[in-house]
Structures are given as C-alpha cells and as structure tokens.
Amino acid sequence: MNRTENDPKRKDLRPMVLVLFAVGILSVTALRTGWLANRCEEPAPAPQSLAWRTGPGTPGLYRVEAHSPSGEEPLPTAPTPARLAPLFFKPIPINQADEELLTTISGIGPVFARRIIAFRNQQGRINAIEELDSVEGVGPAKLKILKANLVVD
Incomplete structure (x- = not known):
C-alpha cells in the first residue's frame, strides 16, 4: 500500500529539519567567530553604551566604552538628537x-x-513644562503625562 501526502500516519519532518538547520548554522558561526572559546576563557567585557558623536570624524551613533583602557580621553559626546529620543526611551526635548x-x-x-x-511659537521658547498648563486641553492629568515624557532643552 502506497502512502499519499494526505496520509494521517505520515509525520511532517519539515519543522525538525528547519530547527536542525538553524542549530547547524549557529554552531558553525559560533566556532568561526570564536564565540564559544571566548565565552570560556575571557572575563566579561567592560559595560558599553551608545552615544551620538559630533566631534572629529563622521558624526553618528557610536558604541562608547565606560572607561578607556589606553588612558586616553574619550571624544566628547553630544546629546541625543530629538528625533532619536524615543528610540532610547529618553524624554523628548520640547523646544x-x-x-x-x-x-x-x-x-x-x-x-x-x-x-x-503654536503655543511654543507664540512664546518663543518654553522654559518649563508647567508653562504648557495654559494650552487649551491641558489639565492636571495631561500635564502629568507631559512632565513624564518631555524635557526642557
């Protein structure tokens, strides 16, 4: 008796093949990059953070070490641009x-x-978030939301 594709006794092995294929790719990548050897031999790396640099060189988002191992001064970092603030869960500069x-x-x-x-354009600059209380539709609850999500730059 031949088995057909609709035979309920036949198991679908495609998910298992995909999992084995992914494990194989990950293990080859780990061996080639030395990730497995590095995890066993080296201590944990120093904590790093991201910063927006505008100094010499190409401006952009760079990974910055917490301390410089060579003892050199790190390049000065600029504040995060307003457009990127929500990506880093930072408050948005109101001005x-x-x-x-x-x-x-x-x-x-x-x-x-x-x-x-419109209120900001009329005032010229907002110096405190509390000034937004005079905007139509801002009550105590809305002001609390604004204080949590906005910052005066």
Missing part, C-alpha cells in the same frame, strides 16, 4: 520637537501637538 515627534507620546494626538507647537 526641538515637531508635530510627528509629539504624537509619539501616548495621549497626544495631531491636533493637540499642533496646539503645543
């Missing part, structure tokens, strides 16, 4: 934010973002 960036905050829609920008 640099545009409508699109303000709408990333929960509870702020496009209309409310336009009111904040």
Whole structure:
C-alpha cells in the first residue's frame, strides 16, 4: 500500500529539519567567530553604551566604552538628537520637537501637538513644562503625562 501526502500516519519532518538547520548554522558561526572559546576563557567585557558623536570624524551613533583602557580621553559626546529620543526611551526635548515627534507620546494626538507647537511659537521658547498648563486641553492629568515624557532643552 502506497502512502499519499494526505496520509494521517505520515509525520511532517519539515519543522525538525528547519530547527536542525538553524542549530547547524549557529554552531558553525559560533566556532568561526570564536564565540564559544571566548565565552570560556575571557572575563566579561567592560559595560558599553551608545552615544551620538559630533566631534572629529563622521558624526553618528557610536558604541562608547565606560572607561578607556589606553588612558586616553574619550571624544566628547553630544546629546541625543530629538528625533532619536524615543528610540532610547529618553524624554523628548520640547523646544526641538515637531508635530510627528509629539504624537509619539501616548495621549497626544495631531491636533493637540499642533496646539503645543503654536503655543511654543507664540512664546518663543518654553522654559518649563508647567508653562504648557495654559494650552487649551491641558489639565492636571495631561500635564502629568507631559512632565513624564518631555524635557526642557
């Protein structure tokens, strides 16, 4: 008796083949890069963080070591640009934010973002988040959300 593809007794081996293939690729990659040997021999690396650099060279996002092993001074880092603040879970600078960036905050829609920008343009610069209390639609609850998600730059 021949088995057909619709035979309920026949097991589908495709998921197992995919898992074995992935394990094989990961193990070959680990051996080639020396990841397995490094994990057993070397101590844990120094903690690192990301910073936006504008100094000499190409400006951009770089990995920065917590301390310099050679004793040299690290390059100065600039504050994170306003557009990248939500990616790093940082508060958004209110004086640099545009409508699109303000709408990333929960509870702020496009209309409310336009009111904040109009208020900022009218005032010239916002010096404290509490100044937004005079914007139409800002009450104690909304001001609490704004204080948590915005910062004066």
